[in-house]
Amino acid sequence: MHTPNILIVEDEVVTRTTLKSLFEAEGYNVFEAENGDQMHDFFENHSINLVIMDINLPGKNGLILAREVRDRKNVGLIFLTGRDNDVDRILGLEIGADDYLTKPFNPRELTIRARNLLARTTNSAEDDDLPSRVSFNGWTLDGDSRSLISPSGTEFRLPRSEFRALHLFLSNPGKILTREQLIMEMTGRELRPNDRTVDVTIRRIRKHFESEPSEEELIVTIHGEGYRFCGSVDQ
Numbered sequence: 624m625h626t627p628n629i630l631i632v633e634d635e636v637v638t639r640t641t642l643k644s645l646f647e648a649e650g651y652n653v654f655e656a657e658n659g660d661q662m663h664d665f666f667e668n669h670s671i672n673l674v675i676m677d678i679n680l681p682g683k684n685g686l687i688l689a690r691e692v693r694d695r696k697n698v699g700l701i702f703l704t705g706r707d708n709d710v711d712r713i714l715g716l717e718i719g720a721d722d723y724l725t726k727p728f729n730p731r732e733l734t735i736r737a738r739n740l741l742a743r744t745t746n747s748a749e750d751d752d753l754p755s756r757v758s759f760n761g762w763t764l765d766g767d768s769r770s771l772i773s774p775s776g777t778e779f780r781l782p783r784s785e786f787r788a789l790h791l792f793l794s795n796p797g798k799i800l801t802r803e804q805l806i807m808e809m810t811g812r813e814l815r816p817n818d819r820t821v822d823v824t825i826r827r828i829r830k831h832f833e834s835e836p837s838e839e840e841l842i843v844t845i846h847g848e849g850y851r852f853c854g855s856v857d858q
């Protein structure tokens with residue numbers, strides 16, 4: 624079985640060295656980058672499965688670099704940063720980060736989250752029971768390119784969290800999906816108190832749908848329970 628490759632993007636030497644030792648002890652291949660230029664060099668020369676990145680970086684910050692990471696299929700992204708406020712957390716998730724931890728971090732919690740995320744990136748949703756291309760209400764979800772194609776032909780490249788959430792909805796049309804079910808499918812972890820990851824992801828999916836004039840709402844909120852996909856999946 625292939626040993627996953629983890630890339631640490633962190634300009635603080637002590638933190639970077641600590642993370643490298645932590646994940647090497649877990650049996651992973653670990654690479655280090657101080658900035659975005661070094662990060663891209665590693666992407667050119669290695670098959671990276673997971674990026675753990677700080678937000679405060681020299682040159683391009685982590686939020687900008689996250690958009691570039693999201694263009695790569697099946698690469699997990701965890702923000703590990705000293706910033707601890709809702710604005711940064713939500714912005715990171717909206718950009719497409721799969722998870723977010725603040726310093727000081729619990730090493731055990733970080734390794735568990737990384738392991739769960741890697742399990743989903745290396746065994747991705749495309750090989751579930753859904754065909755590689757699924758059509759619904761004029762839209763198409765393309766598993767090969769991990770994109771959502773509108774009725775007019777506009778293509779939206781989806782972060783993994785959005786793809787997996789939409790994949791789950793299309794696999795369960797008409798059924799109420801709880802936030803607990805969605806967060807487990809998206810990230811492989813349990814829902815935490817005051818966790819807005821699911822809500823942010825659903826909001827981003829709805830924005831894609833809103834780009835086309837439509838009389839119907841495809842994903843509706845069921846207050847106190849979760850969300851339901853109300854569209855029609857083509858057979």
